[in-house]
Amino acid sequence: MSTEPALMSLAAVAKAIAAKEFSAHEVTRSCLHRIAQWQPKLNAFMSVEAESALKAADEADAALAKGQNRGPLHGVPLAHKDMYYDAGHVVTCGSLIRRDFVASSTSTALQRLKDAGSIRLGSLGMAEFAYGPTGHNYHYGAVHNPWKSGYVTGGSSSGSGSAVGARLTFAALGSDTGGSVRMPAHFCGVTGLKTTYGRVSRAGAMPLSQSLDTVGPLARTVEDCALLLGLMAGADPEDPTASTLPVPDYIAASSASIKGLKIGVPASFYVDDLDPDVAKALEDTITVLKREGADVVKVELPDQHQLSAACQLVLAVEAAAFHKRWLIERPQDYGPQVLMRLQNGLAIPGVLYLEAMRWRGPALAAHIAATSDVDAVLAPVAPVAAPTIAESDVGNAPDAEAVIQRLTRFTRPINYLGLPSLSIPSGFNAKGLPIGMQLVGRSFDEATLIAIGAAFQRATDFHDKVPPAA
């Protein structure tokens, strides 16, 4: 066992606390020690709440000494993207507009993790209002990639990717509307799960696009994501879009064999114009999955450009509608790029938006038909590894939207279809920056993705790599 608890996986540290191999206090101290080392370099945290975290850890230790174990995350310190409402705490949403907003209720996803015994370590940086795929933030500064300072983390869950990658928190909630869990997972070398639309309640999570928003974890391993999903998923009276479907045993899925499973690799779009290092990581991933017993075949998908365009239309309109009051009253308080992207939604006619919504059903049906012969689809998360913060700082330049769309072209179609997608660390490029692959599944079939991802992680060690010390 590692002598530094912060370096353990979520599942391992939770077991170690429960078995009293480490106290919650020791574990929290270990995280705080690493945060003190890394935060000046990364800017991953919005707030570090050392005193209250240690107090909560002591209370968890005292409870455990009396035989009171609150749940599977008893005494585990966690920090999350600063958009999950937590009663009594400031939730900035990465914005100036909500710099002093104090939540009056707690989001369902966060409450379920608290009910399982986790304790609050602080809050994590993010793109302003979760509307940016790189990790830049005009108000609070860019979050840095733990593998190479000066490189982006991906966004919008930038702090989540960076902090999990640097082992400052065992896991973190992110949100994925157009790629915001998978992009930082890919760029920061961590595991990220974009859940099926409706699998996890969105109640108390800052909205960006009500038809596309999903709640999902970033963690060090697939097993950790399985643990968190099992705790968060399920019906919620506070969110009528949360599915009432039963919640499978995702932990059991993480140890299932993948022998006989069939995985499709797209014949086009997701394999076009890849950076050579990403192309090699894809080939290597295929080799490993075949070795583990999966059958890997080519699959022809419907036109992904149309899905991507539809996603952009829906996202732009819904985001502009949420923000309309502030667009009128406080436009000067937005960062230039976020303002520009919100203004885009003003130009889309209602009929076009509704056409994009009406087409979702047939588009998903077409995807299901095209992939009916496979259990999951394997594709890169992005065509490149992390660019530098400087080269991707496009602000509100005329070509900014085009740059953003190119970066997220492999993630947006999946959001439009509402499908689950698991991003797993799959290699490194020549500069030592991580590369991730995504496994895209059927609606509400996260379990199959977890089985495949966990099998891949049993056969590889990309997820175990830790960035060199700050």
Next chain:
Amino acid sequence: MTRPTAKEVKAIADTGGVPVDNEVAARIAGSIGPAFEGFEAISGTLPFDLEPASFLLAQAVKVAR
């Protein structure tokens, strides 16, 4: 549906109650134009009875390989 011009963007934003100047209208037209073009083949072709809720039905389809 073809991409909107800056003039059209300005008109729709003004009508929506969030006026934008000519420069912003031009930038919006340039930014959102590719999405209009990408969706052009679908727009105006959907069957009469198709509702957005068909997505939930498609989500609920049980698929077995």
